[in-house]
Amino acid sequence: MAEETLSRDGSHDQAPVVVFDHVSITFDLKPVLDDISFTVAPGETRIILGPAGGGKSVLMKLTNGLLRPDSGSIHVFGEEISSMRERDIFRLRARIGMVFQESALFDSLSVENNVAYRLHEERVPEEEAHARVVEALKFVELEKAIQKFPPELSGGMRRRVSIARAIISRPDLILYDSPTGGLDPITSTTIIELVMKQRDVSHTTSLLITHRLQDAFTLAMHRFNPQTGAMEPLPNGGVDESTKFLVLNEGKVVFDGTTRELVRSTDPWLREYLS
Numbered sequence: 001m002a003e004e005t006l007s008r009d010g011s012h013d014q015a016p017v018v019v020f021d022h023v024s025i026t027f028d029l030k031p032v033l034d035d036i037s038f039t040v041a042p043g044e045t046r047i048i049l050g051p052a053g054g055g056k057s058v059l060m061k062l063t064n065g066l067l068r069p070d071s072g073s074i075h076v077f078g079e080e081i082s083s084m085r086e087r088d089i090f091r092l093r094a095r096i097g098m099v100f101q102e103s104a105l106f107d108s109l110s111v112e113n114n115v116a117y118r119l120h121e122e123r124v125p126e127e128e129a130h131a132r133v134v135e136a137l138k139f140v141e142l143e144k145a146i147q148k149f150p151p152e153l154s155g156g157m158r159r160r161v162s163i164a165r166a167i168i169s170r171p172d173l174i175l176y177d178s179p180t181g182g183l184d185p186i187t188s189t190t191i192i193e194l195v196m197k198q199r200d201v202s203h204t205t206s207l208l209i210t211h212r213l214q215d216a217f218t219l220a221m222h223r224f225n226p227q228t229g230a231m232e233p234l235p236n237g238g239v240d241e242s243t244k245f246l247v248l249n250e251g252k253v254v255f256d257g258t259t260r261e262l263v264r265s266t267d268p269w270l271r272e273y274l275s
């Protein structure tokens with residue numbers, strides 16, 4: 001328990017939350033990730049960029065133990081998950097919130113039951129579960145939709161429900177796989193604002209895949225203001241120090257570093273990709 005309290009608060013426990021060490025995985029003879037190494041520090045938001053098919057979703061599935069690497073090691077919360085038994089992975093996954101590439105909600109369950117899904121699995125008493133669902137839906141500004149069903153919601157609203165479901169168990173790590181994929185630019189910005197709120201209010205360590213450079217730079221150059229309930233540019237063209245980048249191409253890490261390093265990079269492929 002003590003260990004969890006420390007890591008949730010984020011300030012005392014400086015051990016990395018995620019460590020990939022020389023990780024490779026091959027599908028159908030094709031190396032999808034090829035000798036990948038990187039670490040994610042507590043409280044860090046790691047934005048993962050790269051062309052389609054570059055292995056971004058595979059990297060996320062490795063992080064929560066849905067896939068196992070062919071070689072290399074993956075530590076999450078200090079535990080080596082690539083060789084863990086299913087039962088232990090399950091325990092570890094309870095500390096991870098996941099927003100899937102498609103919202104992946106159950107159409108036949110109400111918003112309330114979708115968001116409460118994990119709490120029901122954990123047999124949290126109904127009254128407490130309801131209170132926590134309301135709290136999570138308030139966070140994503142969707143408390144009015146609690147009785148609705150996913151097919152009645154817009155794409156942006158479904159993404160919000162999916163975020164509420166991911167944060168309901170107060171995770172120590174959130175994995176967002178393309179949370180703005182398929183959304184229009186304005187709706188995307190509202191979703192990015194929620195990711196930023198989670199980053200700046202709860203300081204939850206996160207991995208975020210996005211196809212939209214705009215999302216990435218909005219996150220890097222804004223902060224959430226709890227007084228106004230909205231995001232605002234960081235003063236003097238500053239960047240958020242907890243936000244870092246990982247760029248993948250054809251299974252290799254082509255960039256691992258800060259926003260400033262990314263925009264200053266002279267690598268020709270990266271310059272082309274970012275332009």
Ligand SMILES: Nc1ncnc2c1ncn2[C@@H]1O[C@H](COP(=O)(O)OP(=O)(O)OP(=O)(O)O)[C@@H](O)[C@H]1O
Binds near residue numbers: 028050051058
């Ligand atoms: N379970 C699997 N079995 C076989 N091949 C797979 C599997 N999962 C992923 N792949 C392959 O691995 C490659 C990388 O897939 P991945 O889903 O990680 O790409 P991505 O970077 O997330 O792409 P996108 O930006 O389109 O979401 C693809 O060629 C994909 O077909």
Ligand SMILES: [Mg+2]
Binds near residue numbers: 056
């Ligand atoms: Mg993907």
